[in-house]
Every structure is written in C-alpha cells, then in structure tokens.
Amino acid sequence: MQLLERQDMARQDPKKRRSNFDEVALGYSHEQAQKEASRCIQCKKPSCVPGCPVGIDIPAFIKSIAEDDMDGAIRELKSMNALPAICGRVCPQETQCEEVCVLGRKGEPVAIGRLERYASDHEQGTMEKRGIEQPETTGKKVAVVGSGPAGLTAAAELAKMGHSVTLFEALHKAGGVLVYGIPEFRLPKSIVQSEVEYVESLGVDIQLDTVIGKLETVDELLDEYDAVFLGTGAGLPVFMGIDGENLNGVYSANEFLTRVNLMKAYQFPDYDTPVKRGQRVVVVGGGNVAMDSARCAVRLGANEVTIVYRRGEDEMPARNEEIENAREEGVKFKLLSNPTRILGNESNWVTQLECLNMELCEPDESGRCRPVPLEASEHLIDVDVVIIAIGTSPNPLIPMTTTGLETSKWGTIIADEDGLSSKQAVYGGGDVVTGSATVISAMGAGKTAAAAIDRYLNSKEL
Numbered sequence: 524m525q526l527l528e529r530q531d532m533a534r535q536d537p538k539k540r541r542s543n544f545d546e547v548a549l550g551y552s553h554e555q556a557q558k559e560a561s562r563c564i565q566c567k568k569p570s571c572v573p574g575c576p577v578g579i580d581i582p583a584f585i586k587s588i589a590e591d592d593m594d595g596a597i598r599e600l601k602s603m604n605a606l607p608a609i610c611g612r613v614c615p616q617e618t619q620c621e622e623v624c625v626l627g628r629k630g631e632p633v634a635i636g637r638l639e640r641y642a643s644d645h646e647q648g649t650m651e652k653r654g655i656e657q658p659e660t661t662g663k664k665v666a667v668v669g670s671g672p673a674g675l676t677a678a679a680e681l682a683k684m685g686h687s688v689t690l691f692e693a694l695h696k697a698g699g700v701l702v703y704g705i706p707e708f709r710l711p712k713s714i715v716q717s718e719v720e721y722v723e724s725l726g727v728d729i730q731l732d733t734v735i736g737k738l739e740t741v742d743e744l745l746d747e748y749d750a751v752f753l754g755t756g757a758g759l760p761v762f763m764g765i766d767g768e769n770l771n772g773v774y775s776a777n778e779f780l781t782r783v784n785l786m787k788a789y790q791f792p793d794y795d796t797p798v799k800r801g802q803r804v805v806v807v808g809g810g811n812v813a814m815d816s817a818r819c820a821v822r823l824g825a826n827e828v829t830i831v832y833r834r835g836e837d838e839m840p841a842r843n844e845e846i847e848n849a850r851e852e853g854v855k856f857k858l859l860s861n862p863t864r865i866l867g868n869e870s871n872w873v874t875q876l877e878c879l880n881m882e883l884c885e886p887d888e889s890g891r892c893r894p895v896p897l898e899a900s901e902h903l904i905d906v907d908v909v910i911i912a913i914g915t916s917p918n919p920l921i922p923m924t925t926t927g928l929e930t931s932k933w934g935t936i937i938a939d940e941d942g943l944s945s946k947q948a949v950y951g952g953g954d955v956v957t958g959s960a961t962v963i964s965a966m967g968a969g970k971t972a973a974a975a976i977d978r979y980l981n982s983k984e985l
Contacts, residue, residue, distance in 0.1 A: 529631035530559040537851040541821050544707040544789060547848060548612070556641040560589035563633045566625055571635065574620040576967030577610075577676075579603045581620060581635055588638055596642040605679035606672065606718045606966065608647065609701060611640025612710050614963040615842055647717055657726060658685040663980045666691065666748040667727075668735045668921070671699020672962045673953025674754030675722050676969030677976075681752075682725040684977045689748070690722075691733045696785060699756055700954075701962070703785040704777070706815050708822070709845075712784075736920035741928070741949060750948045750976045753936060754969060757915040757954035763807070767865025768911070772799055772873035776808070776816045776912035783819050801908030804828045805876050807862055808912035809839035814846060816910045817854045828854045829904070833861040833881050833894045857904075859883070861896065865909055876904045917955045925949075933958060942972030950976055 533549040534540075540547050551559065563585045571581045580599055587595035600607040616622075616636035624632030663686045667678045670692040678690045696702050698715040723729060735741065735755075744751050760775030762768050779798065782788040788798035804820040806813050809832035820828045830849070832839060835858050839846060850856070859881045866875040880900035883892035922930045929937045929945035935958055942950040952968030954960055 527558055527562050529562070529634055530555045530637075532634075532637055534848075537853075540708065541852050544822055546711050547708050550644055551637055551641045556588055556638060557591070559634050559638055560585045562626065563589070564625065570623040570625060571620040571633075574623040576619065576963045577604045577970055579620075579639075584642065585633065585635070585638055588642060593642060593645045597646045600639060600642060601721075604966070605676050605722060607639050608643035608714050609672070609710065609718055610963055610966070611636050611638075611643055612714070613705060614639075615961055617842070619963070647714075658683065660687065661685040661980065663687065663750075664689070664748045665750045665752065665976060665980075666744045667752045667754060668741070668744075669693075669699055669754035669756055669953075669955070670697040670719070670729065671701060671754055671756045671953060671965065673756070673955075673965040673969035673972075674699065674752065675719065676966040677752045677754060677952065677973045678727045679722045679725055680970055680973035681976060682722075682727050684973070686977070686980065688726070689728045689730060691730050691735050693732070693734045694785065695732055697729050697731065699754075700758070703758075703781040704812065704815070706780070706784055706819055708818070709815065734920075736924040741921060741925040741946075745948060749980055750950065752942070752969070752972055752976065753921060753944070753949065753951040753955055754953045754965070755918060755921060755955045756965075757917045757935075757959050759916045759918045759934075760911070761914040761916055762911055763862060763913060765862060765864050767867060767873065770865055770867040770873045771871050772801065772867075772907055773865060773909045773911070774799075776806075776812045776910055777915060779816055779910050780812070780819065783823070789819070789823055798823070799908050800824050801906070802826045803906050804908045804910065805831050805904060805906045806910045806912055807831050808914075809834065809841060810912065810914075811841045811845055813910075813912035814841045814849045814854075816912050818849055818852055820908065820910070821852050821854060825908075829857050830854060831857045831860050831862060831876070831878060831904075833859065834891060835859060835883060838883075838891045859894065861894065863901065866903070873906055873909055876906050876909055878902055878904060915954075915959050917958075940971075941975035942968060943975060948979065 569582050584596045584599035620635050621632040667674045667690040678688045681688045697719045701715045760777040782798045786796035787794040788796040800823045804825045806817045817828045860878045864877045879896045881894040887893040916934045927946045936951040938944045938951045938956045942952045950972040952972040953965030
C-alpha cells in the first residue's frame, strides 16, 4: 500500500507577516489532520515514544485523531503532557520523536508535532477544557519556583499526585520563557495563558510578582513547605566581552525579546515600554533566540536585518524551519563572521560593528567545526541596533541566598538525574540545571523531578 505524502501546514505569506505579530503557522485543517494521522502505521514497538522526553503514547493519540475521537486524543496527550498546545508549536520534534519515526527511514516521518498542535487547538476551540478528577489530598506542601515549562510541568504533576502546590513567579505573567522569550508569531500568548489556566485548574496556586531570594529565601520556604522545586530557567544574558557592548542601541536578546514579547514594546506608545526601532539591525548568534530577535526586528520596521554567526549554516543550532522563516522574511545571513568590537558616535550610540572573517577547522568538543579567524580580514558593518544572542545563564540570586546549594562554574544548580540538589528536599530542573536547552527537555526534567519529590514525600513522615 502506498502511503500518503506528508501534509504541509499553511503559513502566512512572508510579505504579509513581515508587518504583523500574528502567528505564522496556521495549523492543519480537519481533513489534513485526518490524512496525516492515517499515515501512522501503528508500530507494535513504536520508536517514537522513547524519543519523547515526556513519554507521550504517540501512536495512541494519533490513532484517536484518525478515528475522529478528539476527546480521546487530548486525553492521551494530557495524561503525560500538561502543555501540549505549546509543545506542538515549539518542540523540536524533528530531532526527537519524528527523527526516529519508522516512516522517516524511507520518506517523511509522521508530522507528530503538527498533530499534537491540532488536537490541542481543537480542544481549545471546540470542546470544554477538562482538568482531571482531583485526587485525595496528601497533606504535603510543595513550593515551585519559576513558571516556565519546567515549573509548570512539575506543578501540574505534583498537583495530580494530590500534593498542595504553590507556584511562585517573579514577573507579572506566568509562563517564564514562554511569554518573555518566544515571540507572539511563534507562540501566541493566549495559548500560553490557556495552558497556565489548565495548570491552575488542577489546584495549583500561582503567586505572581514574587521574587524568591528577595521576598523569601528558599530556606524560609522550607520552613513552610515540605519540598521545593527550582525551575527558574537561565534568564541572565551572556555578552561577548568586546569593546562597545555598553553603547546605546546594543541589547541582549533577553532584554530585547522581553520588551517586545512580554511588555508589548511593538505597540509603543499604546504600551509604556519603548524599544529602539533600528533601520540596520545586526543579531549576533545562530540559535532560535537569534532567529526570534531578527524576525522581531523585521516586524519593528527595520530596512535591513542581518544574522552574524561565526560558523556556517550547517552548524547553526536554530531549527531549520526558523532559519527558513527568517530568510523568507528578508533576514540576511553573514556566516563565518565574528564580531570583535562595536563602534559608536560622540553621543554613545552604536554606529558600526567590526567583524573578522572565520574559517572552519577541526571539530571542537561539541562536535561542531571549530571557527578560527582569518588574518587581516577585519571589516565594518554599518548598524544602529546590535542584539547579542549568544546564550544565557541562570540568575545567581537563589544560589546566593540559599545555604548549602551547590552550583557549577557556569552558575547552574548541580542536581542528580532525579533533580535532587545538594540540599535536602530541594530539587531543580530545566535550564537552571542544564543551561539553555529546549522547552520539552525542561518539561521532561520537571516531570522527572515531580516523581522524585513524590517518592521523597511518601518515604517518611515529614
């Protein structure tokens, strides 16, 4: 039997989407979802399930879609994943579940992520959202710090186990990197809010504008709670350490995206937060955050947006579809180029970026080819905004204010495979432990830690 071709998903026209923050990917129609779901051959030993960091029974939820049982599909998804509408949009399925799909050996794998998105959107659009039947209360209390993907997942799992969960978020919106880091055109805030509301429906108490380490320390939380989960992410920007990074018009990607995404600077002055709308913008870096920054700059009206990256396109860590979307929207790529200093005028506004050309030599410890500078290749690029998107690290506030909490030389919390830190009853997961990684890996860590916390709480009378 000849299998159907993989169903493409409609997107906004590049010329149109350059000037709006509406979602680019438009999702499957009902007919497309049915056709795509019918491509799944329902393997007896599905390799896609081990490829999912949160262990979704992928063939089961896809079979439900194929049979037009959307209630069953969402039930399967939410039995293992508290945030399916988010994962269906930003999870890198192409390097996880889809990469090991049997169909991918001779053709295109099943579009697992697109089907996950379809099922989740169907629930939000046509069915009453369902939580789960509240379990019997254990009497144990857990504090979760940070409402990003790790914190939301840990909180949801712990609540399902019957524990009383309070989630503390430093900002005025829950969602962590999902709201401050990922643009509206890739992950609408209404989707994040809907998933947050689902977590609340499980009985989780979310406290906003609460900076743990300032208002209360982790040590003080342990006086009130039986365990603490730290899912505070990696929101501290990393800079290059070159001259000129303190000039006006130079942003970290963290600040730039937070202003645009969470504080709606793109609607200034209707919203209070300003942002520099550059005409010639350079974004330094090659990951998803760099693509997000560049595509936001396009939508803010820049005439020319350029990605500067020290390696080649094959080495770029960004998802292929994000690189493709950026290129379609007019973003230019200056590869094998590394900034050496930033120049400004007498008013301390950035005017030029000096770069060196690079060439690739032997692979480094990460397995990627190591870039080395070419002598006498210095050149200048005229700019009025520079966005540094080369990574982030955890905020040191909690380690500085918590006794006995060990961290690595990179500032990440040291934790074992279950998320247990060096401090009893304190667990961690996500970027605060691993450094910058994916949404789904953070969710997997939150789920693992929740199970470990449950075992700990049940192991003795606290």
